[in-house]
Amino acid sequence: MSQSLATKKLDYNSDTYRDSFSRINGIVIEGEQEAYDNFISLAELLPEFSQELIQLGKMERGHRKSFEACGKNLDVIPDLEMAKDFFADLRQLFKTAEIQQKIATCLLIQSLVIECFAIAAYHNYIPVADNFARKITQSVVKDEYSHLNFGSIWLKQHFAEVKTEIEIANRQILPIILRMLNQVESDVKALGMNKLEIVEEFMVNYGEALHQMGFKTTEILRLSSQALTA
Ligand code: Y39
Numbered sequence: 001m002s003q004s005l006a007t008k009k010l011d012y013n014s015d016t017y018r019d020s021f022s023r024i025n026g027i028v029i030e031g032e033q034e035a036y037d038n039f040i041s042l043a044e045l046l047p048e049f050s051q052e053l054i055q056l057g058k059m060e061r062g063h064r065k066s067f068e069a070c071g072k073n074l075d076v077i078p079d080l081e082m083a084k085d086f087f088a089d090l091r092q093l094f095k096t097a098e099i100q101q102k103i104a105t106c107l108l109i110q111s112l113v114i115e116c117f118a119i120a121a122y123h124n125y126i127p128v129a130d131n132f133a134r135k136i137t138q139s140v141v142k143d144e145y146s147h148l149n150f151g152s153i154w155l156k157q158h159f160a161e162v163k164t165e166i167e168i169a170n171r172q173i174l175p176i177i178l179r180m181l182n183q184v185e186s187d188v189k190a191l192g193m194n195k196l197e198i199v200e201e202f203m204v205n206y207g208e209a210l211h212q213m214g215f216k217t218t219e220i221l222r223l224s225s226q227a228l229t230a
Pocket residue numbers: 024027028031032035060063114115117118121144147184188198
């Protein structure tokens with residue numbers, strides 16, 4: 001298996017590994033922080049679910065702390081400045097939707113797309129992670145499914161009213177996600193991960209979420225193809 005081969009070649013203490021880890025770890029820490037902020041914003045947009053959304057936000061804050069510990073364990077300082085730039089377009093998209101009170105768009109961004117992205121990336125990382133980070137990532141990824149579930153259910157219940165809004169938001173967000181992944185391709189590789197496998201799992205999870213919401217197969221293929229404009 002290529003996986004065990006990759007694991008054998010990885011030296012968690014090498015300069016190349018630690019250099020790439022500083023950026024990916026920074027991205028994950030910043031991503032978890034922004035996920036916290038997004039759930040707090042969603043709690044204000046959806047007051048009837050505010051307790052539940054604040055709970056989800058608190059889980060993201062816990063994830064941030066967990067991944068900070070992974071960096072400390074390898075004696076790596078996360079590159080948080082690079083990470084802020086990395087998320088800038090995505091944050092902008094969320095903030096604009098928040099100001100316009102576009103609840104469906106905010107939920108699509110955080111609770112579907114970002115969660116599917118996180119699940120795909122964390123699953124890909126687990127087999128090649130150091131022992132400390134592997135255990136942490138395994139428990140984090142379980143939480144991410146509950147975040148995905150919240151958005152899936154709400155969007156399904158409001159499908160008829162939000163369908164057009166979702167199609168527009170999808171067209172804006174997918175190219176951003178793919179560009180983000182392309183930007184860190186070499187760092188992803190240095191950690192023993194595989195960009196194409198992440199894209200595949202992202203598409204499978206996201207497509208499944210769109211199906212749950214009520215989209216037809218042909219519509220899902222059209223929506224997915226928007227990623228190709230990245
Ligand atoms: O909901 C969440 O916890 C998501 C915010 C966290 C995003 C994690 C972003 C992972 C990106 C990994 C990039 C390298 C593959």
